[in-house]
Amino acid sequence: MARKICFINYKGGVGKTSIIVNTAACLAKLGKRVLLFDFDTQSNSSIWLLRLERWNKINSSGEGSFFSIFEPGTAKVMDLIIKDVVEDKNGLKALPGLDLVPTTFNLVDLESEYEGDPKRPPYVVFQEQLAAIEGNYDFILFDCPPNILRASQCGVFSANEIYVPINPDALSLIGFTLLIEKLGKFHQLSASFRKASMGVPAQVQGAIFNSIKTGTDIEVPKMRMQLRMNQFRAAKRVAPTAKIFDTQIRDAMIVRRAVTLGLPVVLVSQEGPDAVGTADNVVNDYRKLATEIVRHGQ
Numbered sequence: 001m002a003r004k005i006c007f008i009n010y011k012g013g014v015g016k017t018s019i020i021v022n023t024a025a026c027l028a029k030l031g032k033r034v035l036l037f038d039f040d041t042q043s044n045s046s047i048w049l050l051r052l053e054r055w056n057k058i059n060s061s062g063e064g065s066f067f068s069i070f071e072p073g074t075a076k077v078m079d080l081i082i083k084d085v086v087e088d089k090n091g092l093k094a095l096p097g098l099d100l101v102p103t104t105f106n107l108v109d110l111e112s113e114y115e116g117d118p119k120r121p122p123y124v125v126f127q128e129q130l131a132a133i134e135g136n137y138d139f140i141l142f143d144c145p146p147n148i149l150r151a152s153q154c155g156v157f158s159a160n161e162i163y164v165p166i167n168p169d170a171l172s173l174i175g176f177t178l179l180i181e182k183l184g185k186f187h188q189l190s191a192s193f194r195k196a197s198m199g200v201p202a203q204v205q206g207a208i209f210n211s212i213k214t215g216t217d218i219e220v221p222k223m224r225m226q227l228r229m230n231q232f233r234a235a236k237r238v239a240p241t242a243k244i245f246d247t248q249i250r251d252a253m254i255v256r257r258a259v260t261l262g263l264p265v266v267l268v269s270q271e272g273p274d275a276v277g278t279a280d281n282v283v284n285d286y287r288k289l290a291t292e293i294v295r296h297g298q
């Protein structure tokens, strides 16, 4: 069975997309079969992994984008998968094992204009289609916007695990608290649609500190986060095994540069001026995180 994981926080800009893209790449490098869904209208992970030229073609036609399973509703999730999505600058496959279901700007219509069948909310339509292909993967990852509206609901409803990227600031902690509240409400709202075969609703399994500047002491924000996590664990509002991940991702220019290059950092570091000779670099942070995620599920 695939492990289905949502990366989400009610705070924007904390590093959800950077962590999911780079961790997905590291998991693929470990030989895992990985499928990444982009549920954010901003399309950041789609543009990153496809680069603008390939993404523009999908955005202008709407064909092949996630929203097409709802409108016009003729496509199925399995038709939308771009296999081995990452290509090098010569158009050659650069990372076997990482597949993508891309989104485009029209996903915004799912939140307002789309009516659909009230007896079958979008997250039910999605979950049923996902069930048909999930056996083909070890990891299915959902990149969510900072909310639990309809697009995110598709991920939250189908997932078994939820990870929360955070920065060492008070606003990230507020975002985490809000997430737990909204998650509880959504699970209640969707309870009647859950089938026994889906297992229990996904709970937060962990928080991941991101963008940590060298020399910055994050002990105080970490302690506050740990306290909040302990409170939620005691109240059974997060998983019993929920933790702050040991791995934290440092702040590094290469993460921002990788977006422009259209490559996960694990591939950028193999070439050119950004190559880093020591193990002490951000690529290794992502590798460690991927390994920690693999172990957390065992």
Ligand SMILES: Nc1ncnc2c1ncn2[C@@H]1O[C@H](COP(=O)(O)OP(=O)(O)OP(=O)(O)O)[C@@H](O)[C@H]1O
Binding pocket: 011, 012, 013, 014, 015, 016, 017, 018, 019, 040, 042, 044, 144, 145, 146, 210, 211, 212, 249, 250, 251, 252, 253, 255, 256, 259
């Ligand atoms: N470890 C890092 N080092 C340096 N820059 C980073 C790091 N992680 C993320 N960033 C940068 O911070 C910005 C926000 O990151 P990202 O897009 O991953 O956040 P997000 O949580 O997905 O945002 P949104 O809520 O808009 O979806 C981006 O410009 C990204 O390149």
Ligand SMILES: [Mg+2]
Binding pocket: 016, 017, 018, 040, 044, 144, 145
């Ligand atoms: Mg994002």
